[in-house]
Amino acid sequence: MPAFVFPGQGSQRPGMGAPWTDHPSWELVADASDVAGRDLAHLLLEADADELTETRNAQLATFTLSLVILDAVERLGIVPTACAGHSLGEYTALVAAGALSFEDGVAVVSERGDAMQAAADDVPGCMSSIFGLDDEGVDVACRRADGEVWVANYNAPEDLVIAGRESCVASAAALALSFGARKVAPVAVGGAFHTPYMAPARDRLRKALRQTTFREPEVPVVANVDARPHRSAEEWESLLSAQLCSPVRWCQSVLEVAGLGGDDPAEHHDGERLFVELGPGDSLTSLIRRIAPAATALTVPTPEALDSLVEAIAGHTALQTFAAGHHGEHLYVSERVVISPCAGVFEPTGGAIAGDAAPIEVGTLLGHVSGEEVRSPFPGLLMGMLAFPGERVQTGQPVAWLRVG
Numbered sequence: 001m002p003a004f005v006f007p008g009q010g011s012q013r014p015g016m017g018a019p020w021t022d023h024p025s026w027e028l029v030a031d032a033s034d035v036a037g038r039d040l041a042h043l044l045l046e047a048d049a050d051e052l053t054e055t056r057n058a059q060l061a062t063f064t065l066s067l068v069i070l071d072a073v074e075r076l077g078i079v080p081t082a083c084a085g086h087s088l089g090e091y092t093a094l095v096a097a098g099a100l101s102f103e104d105g106v107a108v109v110s111e112r113g114d115a116m117q118a119a120a121d122d123v124p125g126c127m128s129s130i131f132g133l134d135d136e137g138v139d140v141a142c143r144r145a146d147g148e149v150w151v152a153n154y155n156a157p158e159d160l161v162i163a164g165r166e167s168c169v170a171s172a173a174a175l176a177l178s179f180g181a182r183k184v185a186p187v188a189v190g191g192a193f194h195t196p197y198m199a200p201a202r203d204r205l206r207k208a209l210r211q212t213t214f215r216e217p218e219v220p221v222v223a224n225v226d227a228r229p230h231r232s233a234e235e236w237e238s239l240l241s242a243q244l245c246s247p248v249r250w251c252q253s254v255l256e257v258a259g260l261g262g263d264d265p266a267e268h269h270d271g272e273r274l275f276v277e278l279g280p281g282d283s284l285t286s287l288i289r290r291i292a293p294a295a296t297a298l299t300v301p302t303p304e305a306l307d308s309l310v311e312a313i314a315g316h317t318a319l320q321t322f323a324a325g326h327h328g329e330h331l332y333v334s335e336r337v338v339i340s341p342c343a344g345v346f347e348p349t350g351g352a353i354a355g356d357a358a359p360i361e362v363g364t365l366l367g368h369v370s371g372e373e374v375r376s377p378f379p380g381l382l383m384g385m386l387a388f389p390g391e392r393v394q395t396g397q398p399v400a401w402l403r404v405g
Contacts, residue, residue, distance in 0.1 A: 003273055005085065005089070006070075007066070008088035009193070010058075012053075012058045016281075017041070017065055019301065020069070024072075027343070029064060040060060057113070059113035062280060067102065067105075070095070073300060075394070075395075082221070088112075090240070102392055104213055108208045112201075116244075117190070125195070126166045127192060128187060130176045131182050137176065140179070141176040144175050148195075149172045152194040154250060202245060216231065222257050223235075254287070258275075274295070275288050285298060338399055340393045343392075343393065349365050369399075380402040
């Protein structure tokens, strides 16, 4: 099964939500607007480039559209084996992995965007991409500039981003070109992110994170700070706080997800991983193809691309996916998911919570959504729940995972 990856700020563009307005998953935009207290449909459909470049707008709009596309993919019964996100996208990855609820995710991303906007307004800065120079060369250029400029993103081999005071970034960029860099280009964001310039935002973010409930992720999430997979709920408050002023190690994260990083050979996959980017644009897809050439990377820009995604997964894993006729449940050879028949709050039965890897029969009650029963149409082993107690689920969202046959 695929790894899901989620883009961050800088991937936004005017009108990016337009292809999804007629899809059932678009209803999440209204839900997110209610939580954030903002008109997110306006940002996704009507805002111009200048409005979207503002940090508080870019982050919330990108996060929301990524969740719409994630919901559309989940309605097909497609679930990830690992998740990762670039900067802001790490929050979306945590929602996808079940570590963060939809409501908490919207709330903390809204506060993060506001805090980073305020920090950028107080201490103006900028970011620039450096192409054609290795990590050490870019790091030396920043040090030689002898000012407030740092490496902010390790995006791909010989593709890094530096950030800091505008004059210092210009000096480091000139030095990088003198060292042999092929190109320097500004990044369309509103501040010097992932540098000490974001320290004023960290106190606000830490307060928001303390008020956020984290759960054990259903699948590992690879963190920006250390490019390592994390499965513990307790780690994420500090990881997300540290991320604000630390460089995004995206290149290293992709190698980890692809199975080319780390020290455990048993976890290696020779880089032949399927990555699916869920969000506006294809910026991460392009990077992944350069970082791990043996991997397959694709994106889902429109609802029409969902069929192509199913075909790609079937071809990549040699598994067949088809609707089983019970509210759209899907089969993956020996695995099936039970999905929610309606939208609402999911409450599993006590037996379902305690029944991991326990046999169940056709008709076993797994829980309720808004008072409507969720029963398994299959016999098999209940391997785990894909929705946690009290989570708001959408129609067609997977809530349980079974192994059959």
